[in-house]
Amino acid sequence: QKEVEQDPGPLSVPEGAIVSLNCTYSNSAFQYFMWYRQYSRKGPELLMYTYSSGNKEDGRFTAQVDKSSKYISLFIRDSQPSDSATYLCAMLGAGGTSYGKLTFGQGTILTVHP
Amino acid sequence: DGGITQSPKYLFRKEGQNVTLSCEQNLNHDAMYWYRQDPGQGLRLIYYSQIVNDFQKGDIAEGYSVSREKKESFPLTVTSAQKNPTAFYLCASSTRTGFTGNQPQHFGDGTRLSIL
Numbered sequence: 448q449k450e451v452e453q454d455p456g457p458l459s460v461p462e463g464a465i466v467s468l469n470c471t472y473s474n475s476a477f478q479y480f481m482w483y484r485q486y487s488r489k490g491p492e493l494l495m496y497t498y499s500s501g502n503k504e505d506g507r508f509t510a511q512v513d514k515s516s517k518y519i520s521l522f523i524r525d526s527q528p529s530d531s532a533t534y535l536c537a538m539l540g541a542g543g544t545s546y547g548k549l550t551f552g553q554g555t556i557l558t559v560h561p
Numbered sequence: 562d563g564g565i566t567q568s569p570k571y572l573f574r575k576e577g578q579n580v581t582l583s584c585e586q587n588l589n590h591d592a593m594y595w596y597r598q599d600p601g602q603g604l605r606l607i608y609y610s611q612i613v614n615d616f617q618k619g620d621i622a623e624g625y626s627v628s629r630e631k632k633e634s635f636p637l638t639v640t641s642a643q644k645n646p647t648a649f650y651l652c653a654s655s656t657r658t659g660f661t662g663n664q665p666q667h668f669g670d671g672t673r674l675s676i677l
Binding site for chain 2: 490493548551553
């Protein structure tokens with residue numbers, strides 16, 4: 448079983464839709480959670496970073512963390528064609544073998560069509 | 562502009578050949594990392610370095626080697642022992658790996674390595 452599970456999609460939505468992207472994890476040592484966006488043939492770009500359970504909002508993006516269920520989500524409101532990319536969740540541990548080392552989900556391919 | 566520069570963007574390797582991928586950063590970051598990305602598998606850590614002249618194996622280090630002689634540079638060599646080298650290689654850096662605050666990793670734009 449992988450430490451981080453992410454549905455690879457692909458996910459296709461119309462412009463203006465609300466997008467929900469999700470990851471589950473099994474390692475209780477994970478304490479820090481990130482979402483990266485990766486355009487084709489480019490490196491991942493940090494979108495959101497959080498370390499506490501609850502919601503964190505930044506413009507059209509909301510990151511949600513539920514540590515008790517080991518589940519994180521990224522919501523994109525009013526999605527745009529420019530949001531079409533691969534979205535990667537990533538987690539980092541505060542101790543043990545996962546200390547200081549990012550573990551990534553497989554990535555979800557998102558397409559927003561006009 | 563500050564950032565991470567990876568070169569070349571595309572690289573081809575012949576059988577039995579070693580190739581070296583370059584990664585340079587001008588962010589004054591202490592820590593640097595190499596990841597491999599394969600379709601449908603996310604990113605996997607190859608090696609990381611917290612300070613100059615020190616580096617640690619990641620989850621898939623076999624067939625790879627690194628050096629960290631300068632803070633700005635962390636080259637990755639893909640040796641002939643790596644039997645399946647075709648992948649997208651990403652270099653990243655951060656202020657340090659020890660986690661005491663907001664220390665995300667920032668990535669370069671990758672090198673795509675293929676076998677001839």
